[in-house]
Amino acid sequence: MNTSSASKTAAVVNDFDLNVVDEALLNPEKPEYVDHFGFTVQVKTDHESDSSDSEEEENGKSDTPAFSVSPQTNSTRNTIPTVRQQNVKENNAIATIVDADRTEHAELASHNNNIEDWQLIPSIEQLGSNTASENDNSVQRPTHSPTPSTTSYYELLLSKFTRSGHQNSSKQTQLKEETSHNLEQLKEQSSRGDIDWEFWSSVISDFDRVNATQHSKFRLLISIGIPSQLRGKLWRIFSNSETDSDLVEEEYRELLDQTSPHEKVIRRDLPRTFPSLPYFKDKGGEGQEMLFNVIKAYSLFDEHVGYCQGLHFVVGVLLLHMPDEAAFCVLLKLMGHYGLRGHFTPQMETLHRHMYQFDQLLLQHLPQIHRHLDAQGVMPSMYTSQWFMTLFAYRCPLDLVFRVFDLLFVEGSHIILNFALALMKKNQQVILSLDFESLLDFFSGTIFDAYKENAYDFAQDAYKFDISTKQLAKLSKQYEAEAAKEAKMQSIEDSIRRENFELQDQIKKLKLSYKTLEEEHQDIAQQVISSKMSMAALDAENQQLKHELAVMKAEMIKIKNCMDDERQRQFDELAQHNAHLVATNSSLEDRLSELEGLLIDMKLKYAESENDYQLMKQKLHEAQKLSSLPR
Structure with a gap:
């Protein structure tokens, strides 16, 4: 089944919408369908498509994509917010100087910095006998190209840079003219005649057309390598990053004036990024500062991603070939149009999908390696996550990394699967001889040595793996189905785990209560034993006290009897003494009466004598x- 555009102004989509395909298979009588973006898609039968393709070939329009869509309504477009358009002129002189400086650092980083990378490979004519021709079926046009991110949040972020096509193309045209001028200068300075200058000129002028009509030749030349002096500009052309770049660069400068919550972590990772390269070696140097600026700006631009380790290496490779403003523009394209944003989101959904696709492709193309790794317990996530997140820039020779970026900008992000398979196949014998720990060490760096001196073979071996869009879409659908199934199972497991946790918590509490009760029981038992021992001791003591009490009672009776006799004797004595005292008292009372009479007499006599004294x-x-009287 093929599709054609609904109108001449239809927007082109280079990948199949599986929802549309499924609906078309279920309802083939419908003339058009609506995809998940809200676009109307017209579908043609194979017969209609064949006739249409033949007409297009006759008219020289064979590069029309098989799948095209047109907006369903204008309301969808109008719901996307826009910002005030401002045209910021680029200072060409400064940009040229900065770009030349980046090129110089890139050449210093190369293993063969005194020889141009395309001079290390035989000429196209020399390879003609060993390379497939333009019409050879062994070299096919890729069926998968960069696809826009389906994340509505990120699309909304990018929508602020959307404006009319005429304005969009101005800086892209300026970049093409500047690149063409640089190409002419290189052509005049170069003494080699085996470089197809006209082809590269046509690539600069119309990349999409050349990639569609001469893709086999394009594959060969890009495998040989893009001239290092043009690499940065061609990456910008391939990614179409200059579209609305003035608005993006203005946004970039505004973001630099803000403060990111990730600045401390970003600066911590700066010395770990290409520490052997002079451009990034010095703390506070231009390279580290440009790297910090781009990553900081992106962490503010895309707050959902923020900052994730691995992004340093992707941005670092870009900064080796272009100024920081251009690197930021290309980074937005890589994250959105090329779908790399899903490598750095919290869920890392694209990274997990790529790892799943790689695992299935490894099983299909290299089953012996897959069985060995599975037997050793080495999962793809243990080594490919580092490869895919950094685009092989971590510990991989830079000339190989540049080839990865070259092909990625042309073919799409799925090309990293081809490179990963090429590495595995090239090192198959070594991999099959290693155990678990040795495999992890090997995958972290030594595996790249097989291509260390030949980046051309690295690219060509990657192209040898024929991975169609349909196969990738099928694997993606399988991954989504398995992920959904796993998510469902995970949900069930989480529910069971929560219940298990609650039960374990209850068991823990019961065990704690049981332990407390057991301790209390032991305490009570100990107390009972102590009480019984105390009671036995008290019983013995009680018997002793009873015996002593009986003895004391006998003594008390004896003492009582003695005391009664003594008391009677003393009573008798006291009675006698009392009678004597009574008699004595009576005698004394009589004597007292006599003395009182004498006292009264004495007092009377004293009174009389006193009267006599007064008279005298x-x-x-x-x-x-x-x-005394006178006489």
Whole structure:
């Protein structure tokens, strides 16, 4: 089944929408369908498609994609917010100097910095006898190309840079003209005649057309390598990053004035990024600062991703070939159009899908390696996550990394699966001889040595794996089905795990209660034993006390009898003594009465004598008074 565009202005989609395919198979009579983006898709039969293709070939339009869509309504487009358009002119002189500086650092990083990378490979004419021709079926146009991210959140972020096509193409045209000028300068300076300058010129002028009509030749030349002086600009052309780049660069400069919550972590990882390269070696140097700026700006632009380790290496490779503003523009394309954003989101959904696809492709193409790794317990996530997240930039020779980026910008992000399979096949004998720990060490760096001096073979071996879009879509669907099944099982497991946790918590509490009761029981038992021992001791003591009490009672009776006799004797003595005292008291009372009578007599006599004294005293006074009178 093939599809054609609904109108001449239809937007092109280079990948099949599986929902549309399924609906078309179930309802073949319908003339059109609606995909998950809200676009109307027209479907043609094989007969209609064949006739249409023949007409297009006659008209020279064989590069029309098999799948095209047109907007269903204008309301969908109008719901996307836009920002005020501002045209920021680029200073070409400064950009040229900065780009030349990046190129110089890239050449210093190369293993053969004194020889141009395409000069290390035989010429196209020399390879003609060993390479498939333009019409050879062994070299086919890729059936999968970069697809836009389906994450609505990220599309909404990018929508602020959307504007009219005429304005969009201005900077892209300027970049093409500048690249063409650089190509002419290289052509004049180069003494080699085996470089197809005209082909590269046509690539710069119309990349999409050349990639569609001369893809076999394009594959060969890009495997040989893009001229290092043009690599950065061609990456920008391939990714179409200059579309609305003035708005993106303005956004970039505004983001640099803000503060990111990830700045501390980003700076911590800066010295770990290409530490052997002079451009990134110095702390606070230009390379580290540009790297920090781009990653910081992206962490602010895409808050859902923020910052994730591995992004340093992707941005670092870009900065070796272009200024930081251009690197930020290309990074947005890589994350969105090429679908790499899913490598760095919290769920890493695209990374997991790529690892699943790689595992199934490894089983299909290299089953012996797959069986060996499975027997050793080595899962793809243990080594491919590092490869895919950094696009092989971690511990891989830079000339190989540049080939990966070259092919990725042309073929799409799925090409990393081809490179991973090429590495596995090239090192098959070594892999089959290693155990678990040795395999992990080997995959972390040594595996790249097989292609260390030949990046051309690395690219060509990657192209040898024929992986169709249909196969990748099928694997993606299988992954989604298994992921959904696993998520369902995970949900059940989580529910069981929660119940198990609650039961374990209850068991723990019961065990704690049982332990407490057991301790209390032991304490009570110990107390009972102690009580019984105390009771036995008390019983013995009680018997002793009873015996002592009986003895004391006998003594008390004896003492009582003695005390009664003594008390009677003493009573008799006291009675006699009391009678004597009574008699004595009576005698004394009589004597007292006599003395009282005498006392009364004495007092009377004393009173009489006192009266006599007073009379005599008065008489004496009168006599003295008389004697004192004059005679």
